Amino acid sequence: MSALIVQHATRRVVLCGNPNTGKTTVFNALTGFRAHTGNYAGVTVERKSGPLRGSTSQHPVEIIDLPGAYSLAARSADEMVAVEVLLGFREDEPRPDLALIVVDASNLERNLFLATQVIESGVPCAIVLNMMDAAHANSIVIDQKLLSQRLGVPVFPAVASRGEGFDTIRQFLTDPNGAPPPPPVVVPFPAAFESAAESARKAILDAGARAEDTPPLLIRRALLESRGMAEELLAKRCGESARHALTTARVTLHDAGVKLPALEAHVRYDFIRNLLDGAAQRPQSRRETHSDRIDRILIHKVWGTAIFALLMLLVFQAIYSWSAPFMDMIDGTFGWLGGLIEASMPAGPLQSFLVNGVISGVGGVIVFLPQILFLFLFISLLEDCGYMARAAFLMDRLLNGCGLSGRSFIPMLSSFACAIPGIMATRTIEDRRDRFTTILIAPLMSCSARLPVYTLLIGAFIPSRRLFGVVNVQGLTLFAMYCVGFVVAIPVALILKKTFFRGATPALLLELPPYRRPSLKTVFWRLVDRAGAFLKRAGTIIFAVSVLIWAATYYPHPESIRSETEARFQTELSSAVNDDEKATIQDEVDKAVSGAYLRQSFLGRAGIAIEPFVEPLGWDWKIAIAALASFPAREVIVSTLGIIYDLGADTDEQSTDLRDKLRAATRENGQPVFTIPVALSIMVFFALCAQCAATLAVMRRETNSWRWPAFAFAYMTTLAYLGALLTFQVGTALMH
Amino acid sequence: MKLFPLKSNRTARDASQPSLCDLEPGESARIVAVTSGNGIEQRLAEMGLTSGENVEVVRIAPLGDPIEIRIRGYHLSLRRSEAGLVHVSK
Structure with a gap:
């Protein structure tokens, strides 16, 4: 044996x-x-x-x-x-x-x-x-x-x-002997209720239901909850006739004078009161607890609001600024890695795939980690110590006006730094409709990736004047761009709550638990868990999209384009007097080559093809290419414009070269491409558009369906187009 | 600071009995009845708001809504629209 x-x-x-x-x-x-x-x-x-x-x-x-x-x-x-x-x-x-x-x-x-x-x-x-x-x-x-x-x-x-x-x-x-069997009866309900539940069960069984589908617990729960989920579950498993049996039982109980919805709470709480009598002694007079004392300050009318505002500023600062050096470090590391491969491998599709597809794809996923970790560090600490419930208590009235609850505040605020941690933070919202509405409007908040777009265009086209001697017009424009998304989000939330997520406003029954010292171990493991979930589930999608977009900007890649472009510079190259001058010209040639390749790539051709559609927005085909290329990540517009204008991909939003090029760009008829209305139209488009594959991937993960990211993409792109159209047309009309 | 009209005031005024909305911070009262509305009375009851129970209004949020109450030894916050359903006798 x-x-x-x-x-x-x-x-x-x-x-x-x-x-x-x-x-x-x-x-x-x-x-x-x-x-x-x-x-x-x-x-x-x-x-x-x-x-x-x-x-x-x-x-x-x-x-x-x-x-x-x-x-x-x-x-x-x-x-x-x-x-x-x-x-x-x-x-x-x-x-x-x-x-x-x-x-x-x-x-x-x-x-x-x-x-x-x-x-x-x-x-x-x-x-x-x-x-x-x-x-x-x-x-x-x-x-x-x-x-x-x-x-x-x-x-x-x-x-x-x-x-x-x-x-x-x-x-x-x-213990291998296992737990003792549970007591058959704990809380005694009135006999009338028990017999009504039993006859309802018999009626459902007589109608052909299987015994395993009609456990007494389910029947009792379905009877106790008027139109609750238990009744739905019963009807799903035993057929619609089960509802009939329940209604009959409810009528019987009503006639017997048993008030159903309140019955359970009364019977159960009475039982608990008796149970605790002698088993748990509360002090006779209630003393003020430390939570009461903390709350006197933390949710005080003046101090509470001020501390809340300061805390939120701190959270925002952390996601926005504290994470920046880490993000730069990640960016730098991947840039260095790309450079290493570029230097050690012959140019060609494989090199480009590794550098611009794989490495920038992986980098594009990991770069969000610092923001996610900082936000979740704060959320975990605030949640564990009990402050989160107070934040919802303070902010509820404000958000209730948009059909949401106080729970939506932190996800929305975080989305001003980055929608990805913001959407992940909606898990603290209990109500599904509130949660999905918040997820769908979160990307409208102006995130940090929009900032380079704003910086570039504002720096190049918005005059640095002061309005009334105090307000800088450039600063005002930046502020207006941050407001656009927020202001648009309010009607969007209201419409969503009236259509897809219709229903009675869910009641806010929010427990304000006593303050507790947060467990650092728990906080740490929550961070690891969140980071892992993001890297595993969203990371794979973001990576796949990056590779696809790389292919669209790389192919087709005929060798003839390089030789043709180089031929154009042949006379200049041969007349170069020294090596320095030669290197400068060679640099020009390389930039011109990558510009030429981009223009004839699949993405470039698509940009040229959609020119008629973006004409009413005041855009030309170059802007169209840049906008298309930035659908996976909006900040890509800056480097794409750099390539299109033959400045190379290393251009950033502070580059005066790029600003000069944009200012000098002309249409075929000699008119400048970029005017103030065009610049504003591009900015409004970027403020409202869902140009972030990572956000859509996280949305997919958090809603467990492609339906909602697809919807968000469609509605935001439509809004962005209409917003840009309106901006350009009204702007042009005002200028004349 | 009445940005949006509060539905609850209407509910509270309709009933002859005072509701939780009519209590000042620091005031206690006994729950007499909970008006049924949209199944919310069951949730209120589960959270411990049943007739005969003592309840104290602890404070009102800075923006005027929701309110914080103490019931069965713990703190709960609810909007005026729900608090208006809870009738009390002082």
Whole structure:
């Protein structure tokens, strides 16, 4: 028998609990940060799991972190996933062997609402009484033995942030004898309700439903929640007749005088009150906590607003300025690497592919990392310490006017630096419609990549005059460009909330948790997680697009173009007196060659082909090429203009050469190409257009569908075209 | 600073009973009833706002909305439009 290989089944433990209970810290303490993140099929709900640290191969244990919820009465996809997992209804997540319910010991009453619901699901349960330190600090005395006895499940006190109590929990989770079966009844509901639920179940079974599709828990939940997700789930699995059975049961209950929507909360909270009587003692008189004292300043009418503004300035400064040296360093490294390859390889398609396709593609992904890391450092710290909820509290009124909530503020602000971290930050928005609306308007905020475009054109065409002796016209133009996107975003948000994301304004029921010291370990691992997600999922798409665009600007690449261009410079080259002069002319030749190649490349031809469409915007074919080339990344316009005007690709927005060239550029009839209306028209186009492959890729990842990035691209390009058209036409009319 | 008319004022005025909106910061009251509207009463109840419970208005946000309350030993913030559904007796 010794040769027998025993296949040990993995024990699957789900973590559930309210938000702000330290669930993530418990998860990290149990798994030792070896988490694996993925997605539940068909929904944008993240699935996080990891093996229990210290579990052996004989008794493997997997910990699965379920989305935080206040109740099993599901209203969002996140909460529905939790219900489906507990019922064993998800094909990608079999029914768990144990539910570990994390509750905040300093806020037991409300936390036990969800806890008792989960115990009723029939999955074996245990409770982690987390934040025992906070409970002690608030003089709350808990008799955990009595609590465990009354609930019928094991109860473990813990302080997850310090790892206290986890030896016992780990021992319990690896115990091969398993958890005790759950008590059949926890919270007694009125007999009328139980019998109505039972007859509804019989009626649904009689109509032909399978017994496994009608667990009593689901029937009870569908009955308790008026028109909730549980009813939808039941109707999906048992047919529409199930709704009929529910309606009948509701009428019976109504006639019996049972008020349904409020029933559950009343029965459950009454039960919890009795349960806690004698098991958890609150101090007689409520003392002011340290959170109360902090809040007196942090959400004070004057100080609170001022501190908030300062904090946001700091966050913005970090994404905008602090990350700049790191981004330059990344840029520099990839530039150096490109130069190295250029020097060590013969020119040709392979060299160009490696330098302009692969290296600039990879560089174009990694260059966003500093901004993402800085933003998430702040978000994690603010979220973990409890300030994020206060920020939403302060800003809610402002954003409610646009149909959004206070939760959208930080993602929108971050998008002024870069839409990518901004869109990733929308995860803190619970309501799906609010979240998607925020994602779709985030790229309208003027990000840092638009700045080079503005700098170049403003420097070249906007007079450096002072208006009324104080306001610099150049500065004013820059400010106006930053406003364009923001101002346009308001009606866009309102329209989106009236069309695609129609529905009642979701209520803001925002818990203001006590302030806590953020766990640096948790913050660090969140940063690693976010950076990894960005590099893996968005990075591949950004890279692919970069290679495609490289091909469009490189091919076709006939050798004849080089020889023809060189022939034009032949007389100059031969008349050069010394090597210095020769090198200068050779440099000119190289720039002219790359300009000639770009003009006849696929992208260049496309630019010439669309000239009639951009004529009303005041653009010529050169601007059209530059705009097309900058669809993957808007800042590319500067180097593309550099190549088109034969200045080489190393041109930057401060280059006086490029400014002079632009000013001197003329049409065939001798008129200048660039006038103030043309410059403004280009800037407005860039302010409104979705010229960023990376943003679209992140949007795809965060919405789990190509539909929304496609929509964002279409609506923003349309807006950009119309905006540029209006600017040029009105501008030209005013100039005459 | 009334940029947008607040729907809640209307809701509050319609009812004879005072609502959470009528409490000053620092004032406590007992919840008498929660008006049903759009299923929101169930969410309020789940968060602990059930009749018979004591509730205290802690503060009002600088822009006038939302408000912060203390219920069942924790702090919750909600908009006036929802607070107007919660009727109280002082």
